Each structure stands twice: as C-alpha cells, then as structure tokens.
Amino acid sequence: MNEPAAPAAPETLEVPVAALRPSLEAVLMVADQPLDSVSLASVVGHPVETVVAALQLLAEEYDEQDRGFELRHVAGGWRYYTREAYAAVVEQLVLEGQQARLTQAALETLAVVAYQQPVSRARVSAVRGVNVDGVMRTLLTRGLVQEAGQDAETGANLYRTTRYFLERIGVSSLDELPELAPYLPEMDDLEDELERVGGLPRTPDAVQDHPAVEPMTDSQETP
Template sequence: MSEETYEIQEAGAEAADEPVLAAEAAAQAGNSETHADAGGPDPDDPDAGDPEDVDGVAALELKPALEAVLMVVDEPATEEHLAKVLQRRRREISDALRELADEYDRQHRGFELRLVAEGWRFYTRAEYSEAVESFVLDGQQARLTQAALETLAVVAYRQPVSRSRVSAVRGVNCDGVMRTLLQRGLVEESGAEPETGAILYTTTHYFLERLGLRGLDELPELAPFLPEADAVEGDSQEGMPSFDVDDSGDEVHDRTQTEH
C-alpha cells in the first residue's frame, strides 16, 4: 500500500468518527438539561438533602402508605396534612381515601374509614362495637352525668358562651360541671366576652369526634325535642293559686277587723 493511499484511509476513518462523537456530546448535553429541568436536588448544594430521602416517601404506593399513617394517628388527620407528609397532591389523597373507604364498606370489614371533624380516621364498625367494649371497658364504664350532658348541650348550641350564661339557661350553678367537661376535653376556652370580660367556651374537635359529626352544622335540630307551647304554659301555671282580686281584698279586710 502506498503512503498516499494510507493517508486517505486514515482521514476517512477520522471523518467517520466525528458524527459519532458529536452524537455522544449532544446526548450528554440533553441529559444534563433534562436533569436540570426536572428540578432535582443539586448534588453540589449542601442544603439540597439526600435525593433518596426526598424520593422515598413519594415513591411509596399511596393507599398502603395512607393506611400505615392512619393506623397511628390519635386524632382525625386532614387531607392537607396527609398530602404534605406523603408528598402528594391533595386531590390524590382525597380520591385515595374515598376509594379506601368504599373498599372497606364493600368488604364489610370490622373497621371503617370515616371523615369526622374535618379529618380522616379509622373507627370500629358499629355492628362490632360490643366486641370492642367488652375488650376495652372490662365491665367499667365512665359516663357523663345528666348535669354534664345538659351543660354540654347548652355549650354546643349556644357557643361561644360564658359559664354564667350556661348557669342561667340551666337554672343552677355549673362551675363544677364545666371543669369536668374541660378535663374531659369536650369543651375549651375560646376568648373573652367583650362587655364583661367573662371567659367564653366552645366545644372541641374531640366533641365532634365522640359524636361522629363532621361539623356543628350536623347537630340535630332542637325543635322536634321542644315541648309544645301549651304544655310549657300549663307547666308554668301549675301550682299557682287562683283567686279573685276583689275577694282577696275583702277577705284581708275582714280578717284585719276580726283581729282588732
């Protein structure tokens, strides 16, 4: 082979390699731009955190992750909080929760997932409550007294309300009962009355949770439980003496003359 032929072949090989090198360079540049656009953490940034930690929760299957979190909550968890913890959009969380609730209903599980007090939590299904009571209570039950139930009802329907106003509605002093309700976590302090400075009280989320309500708007209407006007009027007049004014005056006058 002549020297001229060898130089021509070597030049052709270099020309053939140039498109390959150019394609590799373009691919590397494209990958760099893709990673930059993806918004991933910068490995050179010390505050960016570990990429595996960022992707760990978001990479989990959503429904099992929700079940795991809801198993350990001690109060209803809001959709916003769950979305933040699991690094998902709220719409995804909302749809998944409702799908889980429907699945448990179809399977007729011993528990159910319910939306209560603006949050989600597992609850025992009503038809199996006796089994849970038998296990947990062990024959001992702590119930609210009639006075406590009446006081709680006044707070629920009149809130925010002061102790003096509750006492006026019930007709008896309710300071001791209010302390009991505060200790049970059913009512809480909620500011002060502008005119008198008296502490105002409202019901708590725990109150809604215990009653299985989503909000105060689900409280039953009072009208069906109130007595008729005739019955109230009759009760108010019961035991009151009936007398004629003129007769009463004459009777007093006659008695006075007799005594003298």
C-alpha cells in the first residue's frame, strides 16, 4: 500500500532585492507623498507581492544599519523619513535655512504663487519659463507656500502662500499686496512669452483658462 504523499512545502518567495533596490530607491527618493505598493509595482515592473517583500527587507536593512533615514509604511504607502534619532541635526539645518536669504529665483517663484494662487507648478513654470520644482521644494520647506488641493480638471497639485509668508512681508492679508499691473509687460509681450514657454494660445481668455504644460528644459533651476 502506497503511503500518502507528504504535503508540499510552501513556496519561498524569491525577492530580487539587488535588482529592485535601485529602482525602488530612485522612485521613493523623489516622491513627495507615500506611494502604495500597486503604484510601485507598476513602475518597477514586478508583481506586487515581490515589491512588498523587497520593501520590507529594505526597511529592515536600513534599521539594522542604523541609517540616517528609514523606510516607513504610512497612510497606505511607502516613503522615506529621516530617523527620529537625528531630528536635532535636521532641525539645525532647517532653522539655519530659515535665516538664509531667498535667491532671486525663489523670490520670483514666490511672487508668481502669491499673485496667481492657487496655482500649479506647471503654471508657475510656464510664467517663469523654467522648471521650478527645486525652487518650489525650497519654498515648501521654508513654510512660505503650502499645498492647496488639486485642480478639478487636470488633477495637478495646487499651491498657495501661507500665513507665515504674510508675516514675513509685513501684511495681514493678500489684499494688501501691491498692485502688480504697473510692473507687468504689455499684454502682447506677455502672451508671446507664455506661448513660447508653455505652448499657450494667444488669446486673453485662453491664456487665463488653459492649463499650462510644464516647459521642457535642459537643466533644473537652482533654488
């Protein structure tokens, strides 16, 4: 009489951490919000289960190595955070940055946000003619701008100035900002510039209503 076959051992999930590490780290490094495992799996081209296992191993590895950052699973997604043990060092950097003067690029970007808020990064880029991602991150870190929801049509994140911004420039509301018209170029010149950098149509209504496309640029502007 034949003996019943022994139950098969559960399959061991092979996690190609070495292959997935560069892709996962690169994507998570630029994320400004937690990314869920489904999105990450779609980006790196591996099954969700494999990606989750790789993320968990990466998080454990960072903990074992006592890295200055950690990988957390929060709000349904994964994101890098500075490790709490080094909060004092990070705080010192942030506080020193608050005292530093804003660059010309940051001032110009802040002005666009102040007068056109709520506004998307793409719109700010179109007005300025350069990519403003780095500058916007600086303004967010400095507490001068903040997220203001999403555009109903495009889904793009919108930004506005903060109460701290008003305090820094010495006004109590946006109504006290100086009139901008005297400092603007003629309408025809402005339309030509917007059309050049953002591909916008040359009509006043279209310039106002058409969502700008972020212009192509060969270099990232320094904050």
